[in-house]
Amino acid sequence: MPVQEQPESIFNQLDAFGHKKVVFCSDPDTGLKAIIAIHDTTLGPAFGSTRMWSYKTEADALNDVLRLSKSMTYKCAIAGLNMGGGYSVIIGDSRKDKTEALMRKFGRFIKNLNGEFITSEDVGTNPRDMEYIRMETQHVTGIPESLGGSGDPSPVAAQGVFQGIKACVKEQFGSDSLTGKSVIVQGVGHVGEHLVRLLRDENVKVYVSDIQEERIGQIAKRYGAEAVSNNSIFDIDADIYAPCALGGTINTQTINKLKCSIIAGSANNQLLDEAEHGAMLLEKGILFAPDYVINAGGIINCYSELMSFSKKRTMQLTENIYEVTRTILKLSKSENISTVKAANKIAEKRIADIKKVKSSY
Numbered sequence: 555m556p557v558q559e560q561p562e563s564i565f566n567q568l569d570a571f572g573h574k575k576v577v578f579c580s581d582p583d584t585g586l587k588a589i590i591a592i593h594d595t596t597l598g599p600a601f602g603s604t605r606m607w608s609y610k611t612e613a614d615a616l617n618d619v620l621r622l623s624k625s626m627t628y629k630c631a632i633a634g635l636n637m638g639g640g641y642s643v644i645i646g647d648s649r650k651d652k653t654e655a656l657m658r659k660f661g662r663f664i665k666n667l668n669g670e671f672i673t674s675e676d677v678g679t680n681p682r683d684m685e686y687i688r689m690e691t692q693h694v695t696g697i698p699e700s701l702g703g704s705g706d707p708s709p710v711a712a713q714g715v716f717q718g719i720k721a722c723v724k725e726q727f728g729s730d731s732l733t734g735k736s737v738i739v740q741g742v743g744h745v746g747e748h749l750v751r752l753l754r755d756e757n758v759k760v761y762v763s764d765i766q767e768e769r770i771g772q773i774a775k776r777y778g779a780e781a782v783s784n785n786s787i788f789d790i791d792a793d794i795y796a797p798c799a800l801g802g803t804i805n806t807q808t809i810n811k812l813k814c815s816i817i818a819g820s821a822n823n824q825l826l827d828e829a830e831h832g833a834m835l836l837e838k839g840i841l842f843a844p845d846y847v848i849n850a851g852g853i854i855n856c857y858s859e860l861m862s863f864s865k866k867r868t869m870q871l872t873e874n875i876y877e878v879t880r881t882i883l884k885l886s887k888s889e890n891i892s893t894v895k896a897a898n899k900i901a902e903k904r905i906a907d908i909k910k911v912k913s914s915y
């Protein structure tokens with residue numbers, strides 16, 4: 555008899571990532587299949603976006619939501635927000651399967667968590683979807699500005715990435731001027747497009763790529779960037795690679811191909827294996843801006859909505875990503891550890907410190 559491979563135990567996976575709670579949401583009437591993962595609530599309610607994606611398998615969806623929610627814990631901690639980490643994924647094609655009823659049903663599942671999880675938009679969702687969720691629960695941000703929300707967080711996320719790029723350029727080249735630099739932007743969706751605009755405003759040479767061919771042409775034309783097919787981005791000789799699509803694009807194969815000296819983009823979980831690939835980049839002298847640090851602008855925007863902060867305060871917090879990145883790069887250099895390890899160290903210290911604060915009556 556052939557040996558049947560056992561699927562990995564869900565509880566073992568939760569233990570490995572250190573999750574507090576995972577909720578599986580199923581509703582045959584609307585076709586909703588979603589997973590809400592709550593990683594850590596030491597600093598506050600779990601904050602995290604909702605992604606809608608056609609995952610190949612349910613195991614892929616679970617793995618994605620576990621990784622994304624864990625990195626939210628670190629993102630909120632390092633950005634100085636009083637929020638914990640969570641995330642949710644809806645399994646399906648956002649262009650075909652998304653309906654008002656499906657989003658509102660999903661909102662009901664969030665409502666049942668009584669404020670333990672607060673969401674916002676991500677890949678495959680938008681402010682309109684957040685409006686549908688808002689019809690069922692108040693635990694959602696990123697709703698349209700016309701309804702009193704902060705709207706699409708992606709321009710703010712792009713601003714944070716832009717600050718992270720500048721901090722890395724300062725470290726590698728001695729000045730944070732982008733004059734004469736070149737950047738490959740992989741994935742020109744919400745955040746990627748705003749990043750291309752910010753870079754082109756500074757006359758940076760920008761290469762753009764996406765899996766949607768028509769999108770590459772549109773963005774290249776709109777901003778005067780150079781269109782590159784998605785298969786050939788690692789052959790381009792540019793100073794900076796900005797992954798702004800999905801995670802896992804930095805792995806042994808791509809690191810060996812990369813010609814850039816800086817990686818700084820918006821995509822969550824860019825390193826396929828944080829420890830292995832973080833160390834490989836350190837060894838090769840490629841400066842990696844930890845994704846959860848420099849893409850925090852989006853969540854800062856949503857947090858500001860919750861706290862009723864002014865736009866000015868939101869932008870100050872986002873621009874501070876420059877200083878936070880500089881601190882991480884310095885720690886990485888002084889201790890000869892990967893930039894992700896350095897960032898994790900700072901985030902974990904804040905969580906441990908606040909845990910002690912909260913332990914007293």
Ligand SMILES: NC(=O)c1ccc[n+]([C@@H]2O[C@H](COP(=O)([O-])OP(=O)(O)OC[C@H]3O[C@@H](n4cnc5c(N)ncnc54)[C@H](O)[C@@H]3O)[C@@H](O)[C@H]2O)c1
Nearest residue numbers: 677707708711741743744745764765799820821822849852
């Ligand atoms: N939107 C935000 O405010 C925000 C904030 C923080 C982090 N992020 C992260 O940034 C990334 C992009 O988010 P977004 O909101 O711009 O999403 P989006 O869906 O608007 O854009 C993603 C783009 O990437 C393209 N893409 C997908 N797979 C690709 C691949 N393999 N190669 C090249 N292109 C590919 C898509 O076609 C799309 O154009 C995601 O990882 C997201 O989690 C987004």
